[in-house]
Amino acid sequence: MQPNHLIIEKTYDAPIEKVWQAITDKQQMKDWYFDIPDFKPELNHEFSFLAGREGRQYRHLCRIVEVKPVTRLAYTWRYEGMPGDSLVTFELSEPAPSQTRLTLTHTGLDSFPTEQPDFAPDSFKEGWTYFVHSSLQSFVETGVLNFEISIKAGVDKIWNIIINPNYQWAKDFGGGALAQSDWKQGATITWTDMEHKFGAKGIIEIMDTNRQLSM
Structure with missing residues (x-):
């Protein structure tokens, strides 16, 4: 991973149409990704959502900049009241029948205030790795979501x-x-x-x- 971008890849045992629906249908997205009521996979469409960790929520502001059905989706990614702007791209391909290869690229990470832990490159890597390697895989392959967490309590x-x-x-x-x-x-x-x-x-x-x- 470079300081300004990251690339995460994963192959799923699921047809490409199913994976495309999972990353573009807002009803499916909320089951493995974020709840984004105003999401539409349409060019120049703007949407926003709240997300964060440990009680700290950030409003994400995004705009669709590229849509190629079943193969490519890209949108800008920034935070309300924060400097910086970035780009998230989902690319799908079919390495074999009933298999889908996802390549997720997030560029422009160095435009954010990286002195804040939530905007550090490793924080983005942790989040996207979870979504791509665990949450989305479980959703498209089994329809069952598995979550694990370590808690410092008895x-x-x-x-x-x-x-x-x-x-x-x-x-x-x-x-x-x-x-x-x-x-x-x-x-x-x-x-x-x-x-x-x-x-x-x-x-x-x-x-x-x-x-x-x-x-």
Whole structure:
């Protein structure tokens, strides 16, 4: 990786049309990438979205500068109130039947204030590597997303937070969410919005305290 740009490549066991849809359909994008309600794969279309880490959110401002259906998508990438401008390019090719090669290039990284850790080249590399090598691969190949994270806290504390989502991690679902359940194997779990309007219902299939929760 050069200080001013990075290139990340990955081959997926999925047809090129499926991968193209994953990177251009806003409904699919929010499952593996970012939630961008105003995204359209149209030349000169401008869109924005909020994203960040550890409570620090940045408004991303982007404009589509190239669209070649099924093979190439490029858009500018900058941050509201911050100096710098860059370009993100997705290139797709077919190395074999039902396989797709993605080459992601992000140029102009040195235009950002790299003294800030969030804008350092390694930060971009970490983020794009996750999206290209893990999140998108899981989405187009299996339809299942896998997330892993290391947390500096005891197992008991984390488990207690998992089974008590209300006003903790559940608040990050859209406008917030509430869960009602006995938290036992076979029990029903009901999700509602903050006004207790029904959202979804499921069954707790595995309840192995401090080890695994599956619903």
